[in-house]
Amino acid sequence: MANNQVSREFLFRRMHSLLGVIPVTLFLFIHLFTNSSATLGESAFNERVEFLETLPFLPFIEFFFIFLPLLYHGVYGMYVAYTSGYNAGKYSWGRNVFFVLQRTTGVFTFIFVIWHLWTTRFSGNTPNFDMVTQVVDSPFGYWFMIIGTVAAVFHLANGLWGFFIHWGITVGPRAQRVSAYAMMGLFLVLSAVGVAALNAFYAAV
Amino acid sequence: MSQKEIHLIIERQDHTDSAAYTQEFKIPYRPNMNVIACLMEIQRNPTDKDGKGTSPVCWESNCLEEVCGACMMVINGKPRQACSALIDQLEQPIRLKPARTFPVVRDLVIDRSRMFKALQKVKAWVPIDGTYDLGPGPRMAERDRQWAYELSKCFTCGACVEACPNVNERTKFIGPFAISQVRLFNTHPTGEMHKEDRLESLMGEGGIHECGNSQNCVQVCPKGIPLTTSIAAMNGAVNRHAIASWLKR
Structure with a gap:
């Protein structure tokens, strides 16, 4: 029978969910943690960057661990955002508002990440403390970095909440409520970490 | 009898493919009415709020005790059963719309x-x-x-x-x-x-x-x-x- 076959759509959607956490979320944790060393000063940050630069198999890790999963999650995410309906105006329950926010922050983060790669990884500049201070030097650069970081971190935290449901981990309403509060706590903590790092770069402008 | 009236604003549609339009109705208040009772009142006396004759509003219902599911419609913006939507608990004017996720057959009747x-x-x-x-x-x-x-x-x-x-x-x-x-x-x-x-x-x-x-x-x-x-x-x-x-x- 036709529907005895697992549909591609199902696999694509589950891949999108899984890759969003492993490795994209894990990568963002490492990324934000690395950035935090900027709060310890220019040399601390540059040392950390140098460590990452000298990792073995770096191009391989970058391509398969970061670039491909991020590209898949981003491009398929655009499709998800397109096929979703938006009725939070009509039904303004909290979860439905978060449903809309998850998709808007996703689209925003996708645009932000392209700009972010353009101004850092593919800018032709050496990746170091100075490169970032140049980016946050303009008001646009600073605010786009701040809003982009907060949007990405919200998408991560609320995305984890959804991940726990998509993989049948948080099943009951109480578990889902507790996980929602925990994830919003994570959002606040990661936002603070991200913004603190950006302000450390900004302070050095 | 009380002089109170119930004000209904109903989104109607004559055929599957025809355009939707709204019509307003004022019907006499009785205690303990539900939305179905209002629709029955319109059926008995199909005139709009200006007293102009019109076709009665179509809807679906069976059990009238919230076990059959047939009378689901959008009442004041929320999809719910018309039988358990009590007039005394609803804000007026009461807005009735068909659930447009489904194809509309006529007025409030949808194809499930x-x-x-x-x-x-x-x-x-x-x-x-x-x-x-x-x-x-x-x-x-x-x-x-x-x-x-x-x-x-x-x-x-x-x-x-x-x-x-x-x-x-x-x-x-x-x-x-x-x-x-x-x-x-x-x-x-x-x-x-x-x-x-x-x-x-x-x-x-x-x-x-x-x-x-x-x-x-x-x-x-x-x-x-x-x-x-x-x-x-x-x-x-x-x-x-x-x-x-x-x-x-």
């Missing part, structure tokens, strides 16, 4: 065929027909029966389908109710014998992966069915089945 197709697709039944007596089935644990009974209260009214943002023209999502029905029939000791078929139908076109966790379904369900719990439980079951069946291949 897609829900029955979805139930067919997920095999929401217990197959017991055979060429010989199959004998009594296994017993169900009381602990399971208690929560499964809650799921069996679903009367395919379509409120969850109407409120779900992911049921739209860009997806083929079967709707929250069908996922909950899979959980119900996969829990039934005899129904369980076909659980793989149901899980695979949830992985098919318009299946469980179309759910985006907006959780509107559980907010609007008139029977208080834990639809989001069913969806999460089936997410786990479907993933386990997908991985296990791939490893066995």
